[in-house]
Amino acid sequence: MSGSAGRHEIRRIRLEGGNDGGAIRIGATVRRAARAWTPAVHELLRHLERKGFAGAPRALGYDEQGREVLTFLEGETLGNRLVWPEWTRTEEALRQVARWLRDYHAAVADFTPPPDARWRVGGQWSPGQIIGHNDASPFNAAWHEGRLSGFFDWDFAGPVGAESDLAWTALSWVPLHARRVAELEGFRAFDRRGERLRTFLDAYGWHGDPAVIVREIQARMSARARDIRAGAVGGDPLYAKLLRQGRAEDMDRAVLELEDFAW
Known part of the structure; x- marks a missing residue:
């Protein structure tokens, strides 16, 4: 792989925190295991997108592994810290x-x-x-x-x-x-x-x-x-x-x- 290609490789980052299986960030997206309620949640998030509500991730469907795909919300999170910031x-x-x-x-x-x-x-x-x-x-x-x-x-x-x-x-x-x-x-x-x-x-x-x-x-x-x-x-x-x-x-x-x- 050339140096240029290496610099543009999309990073995969396991996100800290969560009690229910965690999530992986890939570029500007988050991938999470889909559950029985995921389709209903995606309908809700699409409604919020149509309303112009900015304080929630966007639902982007599913990837080739069947995981839900959401946009990443930029910012500091609690992660696994016991004492909150x-x-x-x-x-x-x-x-x-x-x-x-x-x-x-x-x-x-x-x-x-x-x-x-x-x-x-x-x-x-x-x-x-x-x-x-x-x-x-x-x-x-x-x-x-x-x-x-x-x-x-x-x-x-x-x-x-x-x-x-x-x-x-x-x-x-x-x-x-x-x-x-x-x-x-x-x-x-x-x-x-x-x-x-x-x-x-x-x-x-x-x-x-x-x-x-x-x-x-x-x-x-x-x-x-x-x-x-x-x-x-x-x-x-x-x-x-x-x-x-x-x-x-x-x-x-x-x-x-x-x-x-x-x-």
Whole structure:
């Protein structure tokens, strides 16, 4: 191979992070194993592309190995770091994530999934619901030069109320998880969580009672803990891994701690 050809060879990079098999970057694309819900997710991403929504990858179909092909979102990610980088804890990040979610909900509001759409979570869509990201956490965020590029990993997208998607996103960014979990991730300002939640909700444009959001977080965490346990028993490798990691127990603990959440 000539020197010129070597310089133009497309690099293959295994991306860090993820609980569900990982992904490979090839040039400006990401390749991931296709699943039963992938066609529905691609329909969603194509809708977002038609709406001009920039904060999500584009669906490019499948490669010769049957993997889904997506565009790469440029930016720093958490990868496998146990302590999260400082940008995940700033008020500016809170506001940017909230505005991203507001704009996403506006873009997806008129999306009607195909009747045969299969989602990983959420069951069948019905009018009045949206297809939420359902996992817009720092684990799936790309941060580039002080700005949120968007969110990747849409595997948990599925039918949900917009308020529920808002609550689930607030959970990891405020954060409102169990104190033990937040401390391991590097968060210590527990006395400011009420203020941070209000900042997040104001940036989104939600002006209801914050207690409603906290109650929704509790309900969703209880449901997710049940899903993890049931999925693990049913043989789902991702849920089995999450159960071994203690995720269900951490969610149970967070639900109890939020009973005494101070504003």
